Amino acid sequence: MNPMTTAPSADALFRPDLLAKYSSNGPRYTSYPTAVQFRDDFDPGDYRRAAADKGASDTDLSLYFHIPFCDTVCFYCGCNKVVTKNRARSRPYLEQLKREIALQAPLFDTARPVSQLHWGGGTPTFLSHDEMTELMAATREHFTLCADSEGEFSIEVDPREASPKTIVHLRNLGFNRLSLGVQDFDPVVQRAINRIQPLEMTASVMRAARATGFHSIGVDLIYGLPYQTVDSFTRTLDTMLALAPDRLSVFGYAHMPQLFKMQRQMDPSTMPSPAERLAILRRVVERLTDAGYVYIGMDHFALPTDELARAQAQRTLHRNFQGYSTRAECDLIGFGASSIGKVGDVYAQNAKDLVGYAAAIDNGQLAISRGVRLSLDDRLRRDVITQLMCNLELRFDEFEAAYGIRFHDAFAPELERLRPFEDDGLVKIGARRLDVQLAGRMLVRNIAMVFDRYLGQQPLQRFSRTV
Structure with a gap:
């Protein structure tokens, strides 16, 4: 059953003990990899x-x-x-x-x-x-x-x-x-x-x-x-x-x-x-x-x-x-200073300041100043994080068919790190799927962060609080 077909109560969604326990700084995942x-x-x-x-x-x-x-x-x-x-x-x-x-x-x-x-x-x-x-x-x-x-x-x-x-x-x-x-x-x-x-x-x-x-x-x-x-x-x-x-x-x-x-x-x-x-x-x-x-x-x-x-x-x-x-x-396609585009497996950001943006455009050039081309691992993890953030579930067979992997093998460390989340009732990990439980919906950023291989490479203080 699609988790969105339920109409959860505030008591089911809002668990102050778990929100306090898991609250941390983390990305909002408007992209993966994130802009940093x-x-x-x-x-x-x-x-x-x-x-x-x-x-x-x-x-x-x-x-x-x-x-x-x-x-x-x-x-x-x-x-x-x-x-x-x-x-x-x-x-x-x-x-x-x-x-x-x-x-x-x-x-x-x-x-x-x-x-x-x-x-x-x-x-x-x-x-x-x-x-x-x-x-x-x-x-x-x-x-x-x-x-x-x-x-x-x-x-x-x-x-x-x-x-x-x-x-x-x-x-x-x-x-x-x-x-x-x-x-x-x-x-x-x-x-x-x-x-x-x-x-x-x-x-x-x-x-x-x-x-x-x-x-x-x-x-x-x-x-x-x-x-x-x-x-x-x-x-x-x-x-x-x-x-x-x-x-x-x-x-x-x-x-x-x-x-x-x-x-x-x-x-x-x-x-x-x-x-x-x-x-x-x-x-x-x-x-x-x-x-x-x-x-x-x-x-x-x-x-x-x-x-x-x-x-x-x-x-x-x-x-x-x-x-x-x-x-x-x-x-x-992003237009204007600081705007970000996503085309295929590429993210590209324009110059953030008006002077740099204007100089490029006035010279007949794209104003792109930074970006990243995604690796195969980036694409896989982007899809995993997107599915979590949007659908509150992972259907392992979809990733296995698209990427030629066995989900439990490819993400064995991540699934193990999610066991405490499962013990606290935030997720349920099955043989063929992972579901974000009602109490986990407000902590979905924290759940997604488990699949982010870049998080240890920059201070989390650069991101907002997850709650």
């Missing part, structure tokens, strides 16, 4: 060869555009961004994106349909309406986008930057999914994180999205921020449930001021203790599952009618650099 394994001496020719592979012509394309600009800085944010109030800065960047589209498109068979497109940031709605129109027109000039009923075309929206008129414009451009940043509705918390966002801003955007026929509305919340308590975050959850988004991502805040200096603006003493943080997470699971949301995995919830929940039930869920995805076999 990307090499600075990567040969962009590997990317070109992967793009030209005729064997990929039966797979769809996915396009990601990184818009790095933000009008104000949110103190918690660890994204690659440029904080500026100078709207004129978007014009040269837009021109570079258009040139990059023209550079990338000839590498691919552009008859391959684009079934997924995403604008992220930063704040994509930092662009003016005319600039958004230009970027989408350039995309359609070089690539073949699926029909609205078949494609997943999404954009991250800051409600402080998007009026209902903007939402109508985005729908007219072809976007059919919104991802809204909210984090918390409490005014005290908003002041502490430098993100003042009254409820009506969010509500008006959601009303406009529904009125214009967006297929799905997702919302991001964060727990672990300054001044949050169980009671205060419960109020945020209840307010959000009244707005009824299709998807909810409730991320645990990762405090890493050594990497993100703006996080130093927040007083760690005002943040919830580990015990309070766990209590907030329990309330999240209780409230959302009681309201009928399906727990997808990690920090994602979706209504049963949402495409994300349906994809998981059908074993077509996938993970990429935007998180969970309903498109499993797409080649991903």
Whole structure:
């Protein structure tokens, strides 16, 4: 039986003793190998060869555009961004994106349909309406986008930057999914994180999205921020449930001021203790599952009618650099500073800074600055980790048929390291399959980490907490 056909209770999902025992730092596995394994001496020719592979012509394309600009800085944010109030800065960047589209498109068979497109940031709605129109027109000039009923075309929206008129414009451009940043509705918390966002801003955007026929509305919340308590975050959850988004991502805040200096603006003493943080997470699971949301995995919830929940039930869920995805076999082309592409067995990342990105594009070159070509072992482990993260199970015969291995022999050390997990009721290891149990779903990152052969090669402090 597919583990997603059950409707687990919060008590079954949330085992505070096990969450405390296993909580550690670890990757989110939006890729394997993770980005810390990307090499600075990567040969962009590997990317070109992967793009030209005729064997990929039966797979769809996915396009990601990184818009790095933000009008104000949110103190918690660890994204690659440029904080500026100078709207004129978007014009040269837009021109570079258009040139990059023209550079990338000839590498691919552009008859391959684009079934997924995403604008992220930063704040994509930092662009003016005319600039958004230009970027989408350039995309359609070089690539073949699926029909609205078949494609997943999404954009991250800051409600402080998007009026209902903007939402109508985005729908007219072809976007059919919104991802809204909210984090918390409490005014005290908003002041502490430098993100003042009254409820009506969010509500008006959601009303406009529904009125214009967006297929799905997702919302991001964060727990672990300054001044949050169980009671205060419960109020945020209840307010959000009244707005009824299709998807909810409730991320645990990762405090890493050594990497993100703006996080130093927040007083760690005002943040919830580990015990309070766990209590907030329990309330999240209780409230959302009681309201009928399906727990997808990690920090994602979706209504049963949402495409994300349906994809998981059908074993077509996938993970990429935007998180969970309903498109499993797409080649991903990244555009813009810091964006990452996945083409065949190659990951390639553009220069992270605007200067380096602009220099490459202006010279008529791809802006790729680092990447990695996967080995056979990488591909096998990527598939294992993806299946765990998305389907919460491993069917050994699938890997044996695809890779010519005997699973129990190939992964004997890993299966042995999972025995304590089995003793604690997190997994069940059988002769022909491994299943993540209900109590293990919130610790699926820890389970996946057992199959990651690179983890001993870099400090785990570079990653966020698994709980």
